[in-house]
Amino acid sequence: MNKPPGSLDIFSPESYLDELEVSLRCKKLRDQGRVLWIDQEPYRPFWAILGRDEIMAVERDGKTWLAAPRQTLIPRDIEDAIIAQWGVRTGPVRTLLDMDGAEHRDHRNLTQTWFNSAFLETLRSRMTDLAREYVDKLAALGGECEFVEEIAVPYPLIMITSILGLPDSDAPLVLRLTQELFGAQDPERQRSGQYGQDVAMEFFGYLGGLVAQRRQSPQGDLMSVVANATLNGAPLSDIDTLSYGMLLAAAGHDTTSSSVGVGMMQLARMPGEFAKLQADPTLIPSAVQEMFRWATPVRHFLRTAAVDTQVGGQAIKAGESVCLMYLAGNRDEAAFPDPDVFRVDRSPNRHVAFGYGAHHCLGRILAEMEMEALFREIVARVESIELAGAPEWVKTNHTGGLKHLPIRYRMKRA
Numbered sequence: 538m539n540k541p542p543g544s545l546d547i548f549s550p551e552s553y554l555d556e557l558e559v560s561l562r563c564k565k566l567r568d569q570g571r572v573l574w575i576d577q578e579p580y581r582p583f584w585a586i587l588g589r590d591e592i593m594a595v596e597r598d599g600k601t602w603l604a605a606p607r608q609t610l611i612p613r614d615i616e617d618a619i620i621a622q623w624g625v626r627t628g629p630v631r632t633l634l635d636m637d638g639a640e641h642r643d644h645r646n647l648t649q650t651w652f653n654s655a656f657l658e659t660l661r662s663r664m665t666d667l668a669r670e671y672v673d674k675l676a677a678l679g680g681e682c683e684f685v686e687e688i689a690v691p692y693p694l695i696m697i698t699s700i701l702g703l704p705d706s707d708a709p710l711v712l713r714l715t716q717e718l719f720g721a722q723d724p725e726r727q728r729s730g731q732y733g734q735d736v737a738m739e740f741f742g743y744l745g746g747l748v749a750q751r752r753q754s755p756q757g758d759l760m761s762v763v764a765n766a767t768l769n770g771a772p773l774s775d776i777d778t779l780s781y782g783m784l785l786a787a788a789g790h791d792t793t794s795s796s797v798g799v800g801m802m803q804l805a806r807m808p809g810e811f812a813k814l815q816a817d818p819t820l821i822p823s824a825v826q827e828m829f830r831w832a833t834p835v836r837h838f839l840r841t842a843a844v845d846t847q848v849g850g851q852a853i854k855a856g857e858s859v860c861l862m863y864l865a866g867n868r869d870e871a872a873f874p875d876p877d878v879f880r881v882d883r884s885p886n887r888h889v890a891f892g893y894g895a896h897h898c899l900g901r902i903l904a905e906m907e908m909e910a911l912f913r914e915i916v917a918r919v920e921s922i923e924l925a926g927a928p929e930w931v932k933t934n935h936t937g938g939l940k941h942l943p944i945r946y947r948m949k950r951a
Contacts, residue, residue, distance in 0.1 A: 547862060548577055548585075548610060550722040550932045553836065560877060563587065563865035572851040575860070579612035583839065584851070584859040589866035589873075589889055591849040595840055595859060596894035602840035603637045604896065607858050609839060609935050619734065628734045629741070631776050632784040634838075634896070641895060644773075644781070647766045651700070651759050652899050657906055660700070664910040667696060672914040676948050681925055684942040689797040690790075693907050697789035700903075701782075702758025703747070714740045715787040723932035725940065737783065744782045745775075759785065788936075792834040793904045795938025796890075797911060800828030803879045805922040805944055810881045814916045821916065824881035825908040830888035831879055833864045834938050838892070863889050922946045 545562045546552045552559050566573060571588035586592050595602045606626060611619070619628045627635050633644055650656060671692045678687060690712065698708050717736045751764035763781050766773050773781070804811040814820055841858045848859065866889045868876040873886070891898035898904070925945040931937035 546577065547865065548575065548580065548837075548860070548934060550934045553934060553937070554930050554932055556930065559864065560868055563862070563868055564870070564877075567865060567869065570851075572849045572853075572859075579614065580610050581607075581613050581616075581858075583610075584848070584853055584857060585865075586848060586859050586861050587865040587869075588849065588871065589869040589887070590871070592861045592863065592866040592889050593893045595848060595861060596889075596892060596896065599637060599641075599895045601843055601846050602859070603843050604635055604641070604838075604840060605637055607839045607841050608635060610837065610860065622734075628737065629776065630737050630780050630783065632780045633899070634784070643768055644777070645895075645899065647768075647781075648759065648762060648785070648899065651762065652901075652903055654902050657902055660696075661906065661910075663699070664696065664906055665914075667692065668907075668910040668914040671911065672918050675915075675919070675946070680947060681943070681945045684801050684944045685794070685798045685939050686941075688911075689801065689939075689942070690794045692797065692911060693790040693793035693904075696903075696907055697786065700758065700789070701760045701786060702751075702756050703760065703786070707743075710743065711786055714743070715791050718783075718787055719791055719931075719933065719936045722934070723937075723940070725932075740783045740787075741779045744779050744786070748778055748782065788898075789900055789903075791936065792898070793900075793907055795834035795936075796829050796832040796904065796908060798939040798942050799832035799834075800825070800908070800912065801915075801922070801944065802924070802928050802939060802942055803828065803831055805924045807879055808921065808923075810879060811916075811922060813881050814912070818913060818916055820881050821909055821913050822905075823884055823886065825905060825912060826886045826888065827879060827881055827883045828908065829890040829904075830867045830873075830883075830886060832938055833867050833888075833890045835890070835892070835936050836864055836934055837862055838896075861889075861892075863892075918949055920947045920949045 545566050547559050547562045547566065567587040571591050573585045573587065574582065575585045576582040586595060608627065616626050620626050623629055633641060636644055671688050675682065675688060694708055694712055698705065698711060703711065714736055747760055748764040751761040755761040755765055760782060763778060814824055838861050839858050840861065842853050842855050844855050846853055853859065870876050891901045923945050926943035928939050929941040931940045
């Protein structure tokens with residue numbers, strides 16, 4: 538069995554508190570093999586997939602590799618407790634991420650048109666105005682700020698709540714629930730030791746009222762689409778409806794805010810790369826892709842083999858799970874020249890920050906447009922950026938990025 542000697546941890550929440558160290562460990566593990574058997578407490582054993590092409594190979598084959606029943610790395614005692622309470626390891630939640638095959642496709646298609654470029658083009662002016670408002674805020678803060686809290690978090694949050702049709706006054710509640718849900722492993726954000734199950738129930742309580750309103754009086758927003766969705770002539774179950782709404786409300790902004798924060802951190806660290814963008818703003822789309830690659834806000838997903846198969850020449854038995862390590866894939870030297878160098882003009886850049894295949898991120902185009910609008914405004918109006926303190930990462934092995942980014946900057950003269 539292809540098992541790495543010693544312990545090189547890139548699987549625990551703690552390992553992601555040090556970005557340089559976890560990236561180095563990814564390389565050391567990949568040097569031992571691109572598909573490795575991992576038996577690391579407190580998790581049940583799994584195969585780690587560490588190469589970009591191998592990750593893509595798994596992601597594109599949805600018949601062999603199933604999202605059910607094991608989707609994320611959860612300590613076995615917590616996993617057992619969730620199963621004992623709810624009957625399944627996902628607890629009360631059942632989203633697109635948990636589905637396979639035709640069921641996944643049909644549920645995804647319910648909102649797919651809302652996330653394609655044709656519809657999002659109608660939001661472009663709103664994104665431009667919102668980006669301008671937040672760079673106005675940057676200017677008003679006087680040259681120093683906590684960038685994550687002041688800019689990176691609220692900017693995409695307001696965008697997704699607008700699309701869903703949620704009141705602006707509900708944005709703080711949506712933010713708190715999202716951070717508690719995705720930050721369940723972080724002492725600064727966690728509310729209990731239940732891996733977010735209680736948070737999900739509160740989220741459901743909030744969304745339940747909105748669903749009832751939209752069913753009684755549909756509006757021209759995405760929440761109305763979810764609330765009134767039908768498949769094969771029948772409405773979605775309450776669990777599927779609430780889970781769908783929660784996925785959109787939470788994932789619809791958190792991964793983007795993580796990428797915005799990490800992108801700004803890299804520009805502050807590398808003034809030469811920022812200068813490239815100032816000299817040639819047409820590089821902003823490629824810079825945004827590099828920010829996504831560097832941030833990799835979703836660190837992993839699990840898939841389970843439906844049949845005996847192989848990945849990268851490694852035999853894997855039916856029922857065994859593989860863990861797609863996206864950060865390792867995005868720092869794969871076989872796929873990216875000088876992968877540990879941040880380059881705003883990197884091309885090509887076939888990263889896996891959005892996943893790949895049938896489960897690729899539903900909101901990818903929205904995230905790209907939001908990032909490009911914001912950094913276009915930053916590049917046009919900010920003269921220089923530097924770190925004003927040490928960046929701090931969310932303690933999580935699944936979804937997250939920076940929670941604190943103090944920066945110092947100088948605006949251009951009007």
